[in-house]
Protein backbone atom coordinates (compact mmCIF):
# COMPACT_ATOMS: atom_id res chain seq x y z
CA UNK A 1 0.00 0.00 0.00
CA UNK A 2 1.32 3.47 -0.90
CA UNK A 3 2.28 5.82 1.93
CA UNK A 4 -0.14 8.53 0.79
CA UNK A 5 -2.98 6.05 1.27
CA UNK A 6 -2.51 6.58 5.02
CA UNK A 7 -2.34 10.37 5.07
CA UNK A 8 -5.24 12.26 6.65
CA UNK A 9 -6.08 15.78 5.48
CA UNK A 10 -5.82 18.63 7.98
CA UNK A 11 -9.62 18.88 8.00
CA UNK A 12 -10.01 15.17 8.81
CA UNK A 13 -7.55 15.56 11.70
CA UNK A 14 -9.34 18.67 12.94
CA UNK A 15 -12.76 16.95 12.94
CA UNK A 16 -11.30 13.86 14.62
CA UNK A 17 -9.73 15.94 17.40
CA UNK A 18 -12.76 18.27 17.76
CA UNK A 19 -15.82 16.28 16.64
CA UNK A 20 -18.95 18.36 16.05
CA UNK A 21 -22.28 17.35 17.61
CA UNK A 22 -20.76 14.42 19.50
CA UNK A 23 -23.07 13.20 22.29
CA UNK A 24 -21.21 13.53 25.57
CA UNK A 25 -22.29 11.10 28.26
CA UNK A 26 -25.64 9.35 28.40
CA UNK A 27 -28.28 9.71 25.65
CA UNK A 28 -30.64 11.18 28.24
CA UNK A 29 -28.50 14.32 27.77
CA UNK A 30 -30.13 14.94 24.38
CA UNK A 31 -33.84 15.38 23.77
CA UNK A 32 -34.08 13.46 20.48
CA UNK A 33 -37.05 12.38 18.39
CA UNK A 34 -35.49 9.29 16.80
CA UNK A 35 -32.26 7.30 16.92
CA UNK A 36 -30.60 5.06 14.34
CA UNK A 37 -28.03 2.34 14.97
CA UNK A 38 -25.80 0.49 12.52
CA UNK A 39 -22.84 -1.84 12.69
CA UNK A 40 -20.03 -1.93 10.18
CA UNK A 41 -19.75 -5.48 8.81
CA UNK A 42 -16.14 -4.86 7.73
CA UNK A 43 -14.68 -3.87 11.10
CA UNK A 44 -17.46 -4.57 13.63
CA UNK A 45 -17.67 -0.95 14.82
CA UNK A 46 -20.99 0.68 15.65
CA UNK A 47 -22.55 4.09 15.15
CA UNK A 48 -25.63 5.58 16.82
CA UNK A 49 -27.21 8.78 15.51
CA UNK A 50 -29.87 10.90 17.27
CA UNK A 51 -32.02 13.50 15.53
CA UNK A 52 -34.28 16.29 16.71
CA UNK A 53 -36.90 17.14 14.06
CA UNK A 54 -39.13 20.17 13.60
CA UNK A 55 -41.26 21.02 10.54
CA UNK A 56 -39.74 18.06 8.70
CA UNK A 57 -36.19 19.43 9.22
CA UNK A 58 -33.30 18.16 11.30
CA UNK A 59 -32.93 20.99 13.78
CA UNK A 60 -30.34 19.26 15.95
CA UNK A 61 -28.27 16.10 15.84
CA UNK A 62 -25.91 14.05 18.03
CA UNK A 63 -23.98 10.83 17.55
CA UNK A 64 -21.80 8.28 19.33
CA UNK A 65 -19.50 5.62 17.93
CA UNK A 66 -16.95 2.93 18.63
CA UNK A 67 -15.55 3.71 15.18
CA UNK A 68 -12.10 4.86 14.14
CA UNK A 69 -10.69 8.32 13.37
CA UNK A 70 -12.17 8.26 9.85
CA UNK A 71 -15.61 7.34 11.16
CA UNK A 72 -15.43 10.10 13.77
CA UNK A 73 -14.28 12.76 11.28
CA UNK A 74 -16.78 11.76 8.59
CA UNK A 75 -19.71 11.62 11.03
CA UNK A 76 -18.70 14.97 12.48
CA UNK A 77 -18.79 16.38 8.92
CA UNK A 78 -22.09 14.62 8.19
CA UNK A 79 -23.67 16.09 11.32
CA UNK A 80 -22.77 19.58 10.14
CA UNK A 81 -24.03 18.90 6.62
CA UNK A 82 -27.32 17.40 7.87
CA UNK A 83 -28.30 20.05 10.39
CA UNK A 84 -30.97 22.34 8.94
CA UNK A 85 -31.83 20.06 6.01
CA UNK A 86 -35.17 18.41 5.44
CA UNK A 87 -35.32 14.69 6.22
CA UNK A 88 -35.40 13.80 2.53
CA UNK A 89 -32.51 16.17 1.75
CA UNK A 90 -30.42 14.70 4.54
CA UNK A 91 -30.91 11.24 3.06
CA UNK A 92 -29.28 12.51 -0.15
CA UNK A 93 -25.98 13.46 1.51
CA UNK A 94 -23.52 11.19 -0.24
CA UNK A 95 -20.24 9.65 0.88
CA UNK A 96 -18.62 11.74 -1.88
CA UNK A 97 -20.07 14.96 -0.43
CA UNK A 98 -18.59 14.05 2.97
CA UNK A 99 -15.29 13.07 1.35
CA UNK A 100 -15.15 16.38 -0.56
CA UNK A 101 -16.04 18.33 2.59
CA UNK A 102 -13.17 16.71 4.48
CA UNK A 103 -10.61 17.00 1.68
CA UNK A 104 -10.57 13.27 0.98
CA UNK A 105 -10.29 10.29 3.29
CA UNK A 106 -7.77 7.52 2.60
CA UNK A 107 -9.43 5.18 0.06
CA UNK A 108 -9.24 2.09 2.28
CA UNK A 109 -11.16 4.01 4.98
CA UNK A 110 -14.17 4.64 2.75
CA UNK A 111 -16.22 1.96 4.54
CA UNK A 112 -15.86 4.04 7.74
CA UNK A 113 -17.36 7.12 6.11
CA UNK A 114 -20.69 5.41 5.31
CA UNK A 115 -21.33 4.39 8.91
CA UNK A 116 -22.70 7.77 10.00
CA UNK A 117 -24.87 8.07 6.92
CA UNK A 118 -26.41 4.64 7.43
CA UNK A 119 -27.15 5.45 11.08
CA UNK A 120 -28.69 8.76 10.01
CA UNK A 121 -30.85 6.99 7.40
CA UNK A 122 -31.97 4.51 10.07
CA UNK A 123 -32.93 7.38 12.42
CA UNK A 124 -34.82 9.21 9.64
CA UNK A 125 -36.70 6.07 8.60
CA UNK A 126 -37.60 5.33 12.21
CA UNK A 127 -38.85 8.89 12.63
CA UNK A 128 -40.98 8.59 9.50
CA UNK A 129 -42.39 5.29 10.74
CA UNK A 130 -43.19 6.76 14.15
CA UNK A 131 -40.56 4.67 15.97
CA UNK A 132 -37.86 5.97 18.28
Ligand code: FES
Nearest residue numbers: 043045067068112
Ligand atom coordinates in the same frame (compact mmCIF):
# COMPACT_ATOMS: atom_id res chain seq x y z
S1 FES B 1 -12.31 0.84 11.11
FE1 FES B 1 -14.34 0.63 11.95
S2 FES B 1 -15.31 2.48 11.47
FE2 FES B 1 -13.31 2.72 10.69
